[in-house]
Amino acid sequence: MSEQNCIGVFDSGIGGLTVVKELFARLPDERIVYFGDTARVPYGSKSVDTVRRYAKEDTELLLLHQPKLIVVACNTVSAVALDVVKSLAGDIPVIGMIEPACKEALRISSSGRIGIIGTEATISSKAYEIELHNEAERVGKKIETFAKACPLFVPLAEEGWEDKVVAELVVREYLEPLHEAKIDTLILGCTHYPVLIKVIGHVMGNDVKLINSGAVAARQVKTLEANSLKAKPEHLFLVSDIPRKFQSIGERFLGYPLPEIKQVVFEEAWVVNP
């Protein structure tokens, strides 16, 4: 099977496996090459410059596998470095997490009061809000947006504490302002957050529709991919570290047994910035 037929997916770590899960479900015949930068995870608390540098290197790595399409399964990279990925990818289509989720939010929100949660980097960038307002103007809809960074959601999800009382308390602490703002739609703007979807739904109540940005992006990938391969795909999973609890967290996020994982490393040397 030619390398050229794969869908390349990358993320700062293992959160992107929740997106791969959606791709598996919608495109079972496609070959996936996944890269998780587990040696440098997380990206969401780091500076824009550093995330852009990492995004460049991650894209270069994926391009070695000649993907026909690249999915940026990391909201932080989608928010602050999608242009870096697109510019390196040239003619290869690039799907980020933000545009599909914003289109979906505008489609399903009745009141136009839309919430966004994500990492520090994603929320500070205002990438979701800008996209939502541009799209709203395009379709002639009036909206108001409410954004909140939730740094503790990622460690909560990785610790597997989603059913504990403490998870509900943390979720309430962050989401109370969005609840008070009476949003009717909430974008889960981080690939870890679908793991917490039950407790987020419980805290926000039945009237608030939750958007899993990875699932919506996977639907868009399916639309682009009309000519599926219809052969047993040999997926490839690359990581820059095989960290602690990788197996158990990975399988929980992916919803399938983890395939064989290959490690890539950097050759590095310190350089003091000019």
Added chain:
Amino acid sequence: MSEQNCIGVFDSGIGGLTVVKELFARLPDERIVYFGDTARVPYGSKSVDTVRRYAKEDTELLLLHQPKLIVVACNTVSAVALDVVKSLAGDIPVIGMIEPACKEALRISSSGRIGIIGTEATISSKAYEIELHNEAERVGKKIETFAKACPLFVPLAEEGWEDKVVAELVVREYLEPLHEAKIDTLILGCTHYPVLIKVIGHVMGNDVKLINSGAVAARQVKTLEANSLKAKPEHLFLVSDIPRKFQSIGERFLGYPLPEIKQVVFEEAWVVNP
């Protein structure tokens, strides 16, 4: 002032600033060169191989500043890679976080029931337990050890939530087994944990003595450093990223206004492992 007079300190990120705070208090005339690997933080959830590689690179960077002494202000590196640092440092003395804290625990524990908390990597390595049992044998004391990894403590400390109800709930969740084991001494085996010392003390009760591993290590540095410089020191703070909230978190951890920070970066290229 010659570079050779500095004390070199490194950590995976900004947690080591709690150790620098102790050095400032005990050795106000010493020049500190600090490096925080904020672009790749955290280390505590990553694999031993990756942490050893990072420790090597961090030490090489510090050695460029010709320190007379190196303080490994990161419990994870102290637990899994102190030999890497020592071997690169040659004749330069290296002080890790583990040995001083273990000596102190044996000195102050009456019952010999000693608890240790730290990152996944630190706890899995059993470095504290091995050192405690070796030292106990040396001094002829009978002890029992109880260890627990507390991955959510670092994000809790960075979020500044130490006074919130949720912090107490998280601390109870992790420390209940140590409380039930009736320990009388608890080693805070991660440089972030002193930020949570009040709530940890509240949950464990007045009878349990808490050991701040960084503070104890700083005392040992002072013992080694008889010939202080007695001049206004010009500290140097290096980081591999200047991440979000760096200023506010850094000052809270350091307890002093942050000095000027210089950024260093890697030159990197992906290499697929053989």
